[in-house]
Structures are given as C-alpha cells and as structure tokens.
Amino acid sequence: MASAGGAVPVKIVNENGRYRLYRGDQPYAIKGAGISDGDIEAFAAHGGNSFRNWRDSDRQDGRRILDEAAKYGITVAMCIPIGRERLGFDYDDREAVARQFEMARSEVLKYKDHPALLAWIIGNEPDLKFTNPKVFDAINDISKMIHEVDGNHPTTTALSGLSRELAGVIAERAADLDIISLQKYADVVNVPRYIEEAGMNKPYFITEWGPAGHWEVAKTSWGAPIEHNSSEKAALYYRHYREVIASHPDRIIGSYVFLWGQKQERTPTWYSMFLEDGSETETVDVMHYFWNGAWPENRSPRIEGMLLDAKTAAQDVVLEAGMPYAAAVIAEDPEGDSLDYRWEVMRESGARQVGGDKESVPEVMPGILDGAKEGGVTLTAPAEAGAYRLFVYVYDGMGHAGHANIPFLVQ
Numbered sequence: 001m002a003s004a005g006g007a008v009p010v011k012i013v014n015e016n017g018r019y020r021l022y023r024g025d026q027p028y029a030i031k032g033a034g035i036s037d038g039d040i041e042a043f044a045a046h047g048g049n050s051f052r053n054w055r056d057s058d059r060q061d062g063r064r065i066l067d068e069a070a071k072y073g074i075t076v077a078m079c080i081p082i083g084r085e086r087l088g089f090d091y092d093d094r095e096a097v098a099r100q101f102e103m104a105r106s107e108v109l110k111y112k113d114h115p116a117l118l119a120w121i122i123g124n125e126p127d128l129k130f131t132n133p134k135v136f137d138a139i140n141d142i143s144k145m146i147h148e149v150d151g152n153h154p155t156t157t158a159l160s161g162l163s164r165e166l167a168g169v170i171a172e173r174a175a176d177l178d179i180i181s182l183q184k185y186a187d188v189v190n191v192p193r194y195i196e197e198a199g200m201n202k203p204y205f206i207t208e209w210g211p212a213g214h215w216e217v218a219k220t221s222w223g224a225p226i227e228h229n230s231s232e233k234a235a236l237y238y239r240h241y242r243e244v245i246a247s248h249p250d251r252i253i254g255s256y257v258f259l260w261g262q263k264q265e266r267t268p269t270w271y272s273m274f275l276e277d278g279s280e281t282e283t284v285d286v287m288h289y290f291w292n293g294a295w296p297e298n299r300s301p302r303i304e305g306m307l308l309d310a311k312t313a314a315q316d317v318v319l320e321a322g323m324p325y326a327a328a329v330i331a332e333d334p335e336g337d338s339l340d341y342r343w344e345v346m347r348e349s350g351a352r353q354v355g356g357d358k359e360s361v362p363e364v365m366p367g368i369l370d371g372a373k374e375g376g377v378t379l380t381a382p383a384e385a386g387a388y389r390l391f392v393y394v395y396d397g398m399g400h401a402g403h404a405n406i407p408f409l410v411q
Helices: 040-045 062-071 094-111 134-149 164-173 186-198 230-245 282-292
Strands: 010-015 018-023 032-034 050-052 075-080 117-124 155-159 180-183 204-209 252-257 302-308 317-319 324-332 340-347 369-373 376-380 386-395 401-410
Touching: 018 252, 050 252, 062 075, 062 094, 075 094, 094 117, 094 134, 117 134, 134 155, 134 164, 155 204, 164 186, 180 186, 186 204, 186 230, 204 230, 230 252, 230 282, 230 302, 230 401, 302 386, 302 401, 324 340, 324 386, 324 401, 340 369, 340 376
Parallel strands: 032 050, 032 252, 050 075, 075 117, 117 155, 155 180, 180 204, 204 252, 317 401
Antiparallel strands: 010 018, 302 324, 324 376, 340 386, 369 376, 386 401
16 A cells, blocks of 8 residues: 555543544554564454564565555554664764765655655654763654654654653753653553652653563573473463553553564573464463453463473472483364474574674474474483473464473583
C-alpha cells in the first residue's frame, strides 16, 4: 500500500493529569511489539496494532517497513539509527555529527507523510555506556528538526535506564523530546519508581520489555546464566504487563514487548517469542490475551520442569566426559494435543556483547543424543571438557512450542 493517503496526525494530550496518545483525533491504545524480522501478518492477526523497529536487519528500507505495516492496518514507531559511543562514534567530531543530522533529516523527509508512521525513535540506547553528554545535544537537534519539518509525529529516544542524573542531562540537553522511552526486563517492576524519582513531567513509552535479562538471573558456578523456560517467561510477561505497564496509564502511554521474532542472544530462545522455525511460544499467548481480552483458541505447550542427571539447572550439572546421562522434561498441552520433542546440545555461548549487538550462534554438537522418547533422552557427555547447554523443544503440531534448557559443564 502506498502512502497516498498522507500522514495521520499523532499528538499527546494531558487530560486532567493523565497523558493520552491520539491518532487522527481518536485515542490510540498501543498494542505493541518490537519487530525486526518477525511475522507482521501474524502480529496483526494476534491483535497487535503497532511495532517499533531498530533498522539493523534485512528490513532496512523504511518505505518497505511502513508499506507492510499499512497493509495490515498497523503503525510503526520508526527508529532513526544514530551513532553509539560504545561502538566508536565520537560526539566531539562535529563533521560526523553534522553528517548524522543530515542523514536523519533525509529519513524524516522520506517517510514523514506515510499514514502508517506513529512516532520517531531517535536512537536505541544511546545512554548505554556513554560518557559524552553531547549525544543528547545531537538527539535534541534531530528532535527540533523533526518538529520543524514534520508536525504530525512525536519524538522520543529509547533509553536503557533512567537515573536522576540522566534525567537531569536529558532535561538540560534534550528537552525537545515529546516522550521518554525506557527499556527494562526484570527491572521493569521498578519503572514506576524510576519515573517518580526522575521528576520529569513527560509521558513514557516502554520500548522494550520481556523476560528476565541474561544479566539479571542466577548463574552456575562456572558463570553460565540460567534461562527461564518458556512457561516461566510467560508468567513474567503476564505479571509485568498487568502489574506495571497496564497499571500506570497516566504516564505510560504505550509499550512494545520484546521480541516478536527470533534472535540469538546468549541462547536462541532467551528473548525470542518464536522459535527459528516460526513456532509460537507461550509468551505470544499472553500478549494475545492482553490485546484481545481472551486467550487464543489453541494454546502453546506448558513446561513444568527439566532435569539432567536428575538435577535442575540451579544445581550445577557437572558431567564426566564420555559418560551417559539421562535427561527429562515434563510438559503438557492445554488442549491435550499430542506432543513431539526435539533435543539439541550446543556449546555455551562465549558472547560478551551488550545492548543486543549481533552474536554468532554456538556450535551444535552432533551424535551425542540417543534413545529419544516421550519426554526423555540419553546424553553422552562430549569428549572435550568445557561448557555446554542442553535444549529441549516441545511441539503441539498446531504451530506452537515450549522450550527449556540446562547449562552443564564437562570435566
């Protein structure tokens, strides 16, 4: 769908102390997700109406992103990528900052009149490991430019956190922003307090939220983070949306759950609401419920627990090279659908990237799993000492799946 219809004006209104987002003079309740390469058609079918992007995937072209959104009647909070200090951008380099400003201006002029555009996100986590506050001068200049050439769409920047000190920097250097956006995972429970302590009289987006981050969970004695299974994640999504995001509509005017799709970040499943093969997990069920007021007709398998050598992940599973060990998972399907199981061993990721930077997928270890049966498998510990992770995927044959994993050490 082309953008012949023109821009749909978006504005923020303070109604008796409560901020509300309006689109085309009608209140607009965001049912949002972060989508990079995820299935937009499935997103709309589940009741989603707005997504944010990062412009760091195959969908680089903003026109294609917006046209695909318009095809399904949904909107886009469009990210304008800007340089990050932690990746080498120097905000003392005036020429580089000027080139970035012109790039941003070009982006805005190209897409500002598209009817699917909802808002502009100027940079993703520009505060992460920053030392030079001039990044916020640059963000403010871009925001002012947007307000000059595009009077229909609000501006924000997506922050990894919000302290009193950072709030002061933003108030001084980036006051032109219409919305403050935060990205929090397990720590999302503290967002209302962060907003209160920041003392910034502005509306807020939560532009990323989801499972407990890999930096927020318990670790094994050798430092491997312990990932929640798909049902434990679903329970967190449910609680955090209900108790935090939906409970503060006066300040939080929209949110975007992470991640409507699949990516490798410490594991292939940690932040992914889908498996690589497109199977939906229980977190999709949760968002369907909040977006529609009812659960989907067919729900994903539930994971009750997983064991390796009769131990949980929290019990430090240490195996002897070349020896066989039993693994088991307890799963059930809400509708009683028959379940299929797939087991896989990967080397433990050695990634140390932050901020969602691209990671390589760890090596899959062939030939060490045998005798797979309903809910169980025999694992022969790899011959090479080191850290590994055993995964299980449970499928219901209806396009849904559950997953769990246990890190283990071979000595």
